[in-house]
Amino acid sequence: MVVEKGYLCSGASGRNGGGVRAQFSSETNVRLMQESLRICRDFAAEMKINVWFRQGGYLFLVRSADSERNLVASVAVQNDCGHPTRLLTPGEAKRIVPELSTEGVVAAAYNPNDAVVFPWPFVWGYAKAAQSLGVRVRTFTEVTGFRTHGKKILGVLTSQGEIQTNRVVNACGAWSPEVARMLGVELPNRPHRHEICSTEPLKPWLTPLVADLSNGLYFSQSTRGEIVGGISNHDVPDGIDMESSAKFLSLYSSALIRTVPKLGALKVLRQWAGCYDLTPDQNPIVGQVDEVEEFHQASGFMGHGFMMAPVMGKLLASHLAGDVDLPLFERWNLRRFKEGRLLTESMIIG
Ligand SMILES: Cc1cc2nc3c(=O)[nH]c(=O)nc-3n(C[C@H](O)[C@H](O)[C@H](O)COP(=O)(O)OP(=O)(O)OC[C@H]3O[C@@H](n4cnc5c(N)ncnc54)[C@H](O)[C@@H]3O)c2cc1C
Incomplete structure (x- = not known):
């Protein structure tokens, strides 16, 4: 029961970004997530419901030498597990998302097998x-x-x-x-509020989910065309809290526009929040x-x-x-x- x-x-399962990836740093997480990706891919046929599974990959960006070192090590673990992630230069990342501004980006990692689903x-x-x-x-x-x-x-x-x-x-x-x-x-x-939003729809232009490991920015384009994304806000105190804030919109939009300047005129249609469930x-x-x-x-x-x-x-x-x-x-x-x-x-x- x-x-x-x-x-x-x-709860959070109805409030999240639907991202599904096997790009992790530990072998345990990579291997578990390879199996989750397989289940997600076959989910519609098995459970007889359309979950809008979209395998556009994940593109991770890093902005410091330390993060680059961690990324190189993680990519090696993923490849050893048979999850074929490529380490990219900023220029190569731009070939995957031409609208990307790579100013300040030192390296990227891309895996085309990562995906997004619609959580509900x-x-x-x-x-x-x-x-x-x-x-x-x-x-x-x-x-x-x-x-x-x-x-x-x-x-x-x-x-x-x-x-x-x-x-x-x-x-x-x-x-x-x-x-x-x-x-x-x-x-x-520790419960910690995490906010997210969705914009007006645009014609399809963005294939992968893009995630910036320097600030927790992530965004993807849904099959309906909306840009769905969020960002970390470490100033939020711990506790069960699912309110929306203007601070989030300002943090998210500044980071998003820095990453894809063309999105400056985009309108947010909906904003919501859920709780991350953090462990030490x-x-x-x-x-x-x-x-x-x-x-x-x-x-x-x-x-x-x-x-x-x-x-x-x-x-x-x-x-x-x-x-x-x-x-x-x-x-x-x-x-x-x-x-x-x-x-x-x-x-x-x-
Ligand atoms: C904004 C946001 C974006 C996210 N993006 C992603 C993402 O892209 N990919 C990803 O994998 N994860 C993402 N996550 C994290 C993910 O949503 C959670 O890790 C996951 O949904 C947790 O599932 P859960 O079943 O443990 O908890 P929940 O889905 O929160 O379920 C717990 C349930 O327990 C119920 N409950 C609580 N107390 C009681 C009680 N006393 N009696 C009965 N029921 C009770 C609650 O009502 C709740 O529905 C995101 C989370 C947020 C908030």
Whole structure:
């Protein structure tokens, strides 16, 4: 059973940019995302819903020698994994996006296999297909507590009554720490507002999603022609907050116009926000916790959890069914923070 306190897509999964890429710095993330890309490509046929999968690639830009060194290392990891990313000079990047201003750009990386999907039908497609297999999806049902006996869960208390179960997966994104706390489990995740906007439609001109690792700017063109994008704003305090701000528009538009000067006259039609679910080492928290039996986590997916969800959902489901006991669930376990086993990932947007 899936329990959701709002409507499907009310959380970050209905508010994101739909970017799906395997350009990461760690081998784990590259390999997981190669599988996610495959699932996304076949999703429409398998789930019988159009998710507007558009494989235009991702073009990453860097603006410092340090970032260039990280990018070179990441590209090598990706190529070793069979994700054929090319390291480009600014001039070569301009051949992929001729409208790009490369002033200040020192290097770029391009992979044509990365993609963008439309998040809403993706979530609806999963929900419908799961329901057809017997999964119950309860929307507008808020988890308010748990009934326990010692370290055992006996039931989940919700705004619509109790659900009897001994096993729970906490996949509440930025709200995961709140829910974990109901069982006395402390997660180190921090919710952080991230804003995004969409413009009037233009005729198709932009093939890849462009991402600038120096400031977290990213933008892509949807199949409807809108430019959809966002940028990091580190001045926003931590907390659940999904308000829109004028500050974001000014940060985003300055960075966008610096990158593609021709977009200066473009009109923004819609602006919204969601919560990133940040962890101290920029990697998720997945798997069983020590404090409570059968209390599994799947949270802390930063700004790339939508793309991770297809593969992680599959792996976690097999794990719960007893089929696989992957080292990944140990590597990404909550206890790594206590044990000081922090991980790294440098290709983060946001
Ligand atoms: C603006 C923006 C752009 C992004 N761009 C991308 C991108 O391009 N690509 C990408 O891969 N990722 C992107 N992300 C990140 C991505 O959206 C998230 O990592 C991902 O959606 C997290 O999924 P989730 O299921 O963990 O959390 P969510 O989708 O937030 O789902 C958690 C759900 O739990 C529910 N909930 C909370 N508390 C309770 C309770 N007590 N009882 C019942 N239900 C509860 C919430 O209502 C919510 O719907 C972006 C995020 C934002 C905000």
